[in-house]
Amino acid sequence: MNSKELGKYYKSLLKEVDERLEKLCSREKEEEFNKELERNGFTRRDFLKWASFMTAALMLPPAFESRVAKAAAVKERTPVIWLHMAECTGCSESFLRTREPDIATLIFEQISLTYHDTLMMASGERVEKHLNEAIQRYKGKYICIIEGGIPTKDGGIYLRIGTKGETGLERARKVTKDAKYVLAFGTCAAFGGVQAAYPNPTGAKGVRDALGIEVVNVPGCPPNSVNMVGTILHILLFNKVPPTDLLYRPLWAYGSRIHDYCERRAHFDAGEFVEEWGDEGAKKGWCLYKMGCKGPLTYNNCSRYRFNQGTNWPIGAGHGCIGCSEPDFWDKMAPFEEPNEKAEIRIPGGKGVEATSDEIGSFLAGATAAAIGIHAVGSVIRAKAEKTVKKESE
């Protein structure tokens, strides 16, 4: 796509968004929202700063900032049903630690978290009734978020929920059937996750594989709250799911590798590596590739946004990336403290990445080719991703 086409595309996208927002917004609603901000101790400026951060995170041009702000302020709350399958609740926990908590609380109030096991106040039959009512009332309108893998072995008996002892599989099928969008939050819901690691005793699968339905995957163990909130915002804004790669991950978040934007990248290029935990290189912040860092193999935006409001991230804290947003990372990326060339990688019916640090050049070229293959999906954002990859191989 050349720049002229790109401009045209953004223009049509803007028009689309404006039309949608026109329908949803009104001056009164916006004023009300501004008052609410004030009551929460935020200025309009704070809010716009946040909107501009989210716009950049979503890889949209600055013209979209005001629209992101507007979308967040829309008062018609989109119902969300959040289901827990086989998981550790880490994704919910991460979601709760969203950037700018009080503004996030407002966002939280924009979506109506109609059902969420961990946060619901009532228990038992009352919750069951509430869930069924929500499905009926918002039929075809709600977003279904699933956290956790779905056990499928032996008819799914390893997870039963509710007074009737429904299996996780039955429950997920019931709730996703009438959902407008299904989002798989976390690596478990996207690809099966930790319980699906070899030998996968419960036959756990990601939502797409278990149910055979369309989903947007937002993997990570857990995903950064930016990626979860951003995906929801994208839907509020465009009324459709964001462009994704072949693993159904939004390109705005998973379009480039950890390695591409890593703060230690210069040390990689200079051949300066940490050789042992706590050595002089570790004190100086050198590259962790030899300590097993999987940044070169992992598509995610951690190196740009870090975690917990930018406080830190694994490579910042001196530990290599473990590739937690990639399918089967527990098997394919292990052992985590050794570069892949030495690994006994357990990949069903395949072989591992064959590269040694001596062959690092060809190793990277290989990864680049794979990257282009994976991301060969027609979209504007793809153009950006390709540009990044190309620049690197030049």
Place this chain on the structure above:
Amino acid sequence: MMAKAVNSNNNQKSHLVIDPITRIEGHLRIEVDVKDGKVSNAWSSGTLWRGIEPILQGRDIRDAGLLVQRICGVCTWVHYEANTMSAEVALGIRPPTNARLIRNMINATQFMHDHIVHFYALHSLDWADVGGALKADPVKASELAHQFSQTPYNASVDHYKEVIEKLKKFVASGQLGPFSGAYLGNKLYKLPPEGDLIVISHYLDALYVQVVLAQMMAIYGAKNPHPQSLVVGGITSVMDMLDAKRLGQYTSKLEQVGEFIQHAYLPDIDLITHFYKDEFVEGWGCGSYNFLSYGGFPETNDWKAEYRYLPQGVIYNRDLSKAEKVDERHITESVAHSWYKGPNKGLYPGDEETVPEYTGLNPDGTVKGEGKYSWVKAPRYKGKMMEVGPLSRLLVGYVLDHNNMREMLEMFLQKHSADVRQMFSTVGRTAARALETAYIWYGAHRWVDDLVANLAQGDERTWTRFEYPEEETNTSVALYEAPRGSLAHFVRIKGKKVTHYQVVVPSTWNASPRDEKGQRGAYEESLIDLPVPDLEEPLEILRTVHSFDPCLACAIHVVDVDSGKVKKFKVEV
């Protein structure tokens, strides 16, 4: 009906099924028989099995910690650390002083985070009524808040007005979100409307405090949830450790959190203790049983139990005259009533050979109470069931007069003109968690001071080198404390590989089903005789079950596929 009631033949008796129990981590079902308005029998059933342990088999020992922390997205760090400690026991090494202190500092954020999030997000709505808060008078609320603290947290009249307005709008919108289906106005709520408002306004403040605590963990831990700076032999965040700015961030956030603990959390507990006085009695929501603590936060590099910040001990039959030392050889697990194959007796976790055996539910959807009915196993110490968690630790600390724990509890009891035996209750368990939060907050200051002193001596070591064993090691155990209670990881290693792995977590103790002798677990035992005046809204049951801070994600992790026998023990700690 309520949860779901299934009438039995006996006219006076109803059977109540509560599933899902919400506001917990993981999947839990509670079933009770109610006779003459009181619980006469109870069953606790974990309804998810994930099978983490067979997954660990044959993995690189250095990967095990990252994997086991995925047992739970809340307790992350403690599993990560307990796993790493058990590996270090097996390898015969200890991390250097700096690593021990940084680990304690990270673990302190884990404890404070868990306790505050548990009390406000998951438990406070059992005590405070949203319906009451809507009717509260902001002026009176501010006065009430000042009765329980000289400088209460966010307690101005204007602030309370805003909170009420916020709640009203929420209710008026018709989309209640998490408050949907709440037991608004239930008569089992005992706070005055102004008390409801104070607690619920702190519920909203806590949403912010937990973000600060997560940031504190990330300073040296990389991120939260699922930190990533711990390795066998030490820690990786040496750059952060040497950066004075990082320490400044940690301590200033610690003060921010301290504000909340001192002026919101502790006064709220006093408020609840005051108005729920009729439930602050011995035995209300607490069985006549035993209490266990392994001890946590090592304060010496050899991890000696007597020098840990949280104490070690066992208390039998509510006897507060003595506490016995823990010997991990007395820990067993029974699967008589759990969905696993196994002999009809308890086995040491290094000896277990366990295979899932799901026997299903009754045709009416209830659990088969006489047979197998849970994915949770039944751990026992010397064959006895135990409660673990903040109440156990506080009581052991009280009995042993450990650090200033006895003094701390006595001050609290004095304030409420209460006897220590009243702590054997749901209110006592909830208060113990709050007192512990303050105790850990003090501890964090201590470790910061120790770290500064050690660095000042020029010691920058963060990692201990080690060799991999050619022969399979003995079963090696690290006994540790998680926020929810006693945690033990059992491991054997050969070369770089894990050859045996077993975890016995806090919620396995507390949520345990019956064992082969028919002894009930702690939830089950604590529910007996609780009044349930309204089968539609079993608030009392939820209040007691939630007071344990159930974490079922942790409790049902696991099955051990290794059939190898323990050769001998490696006794540590």
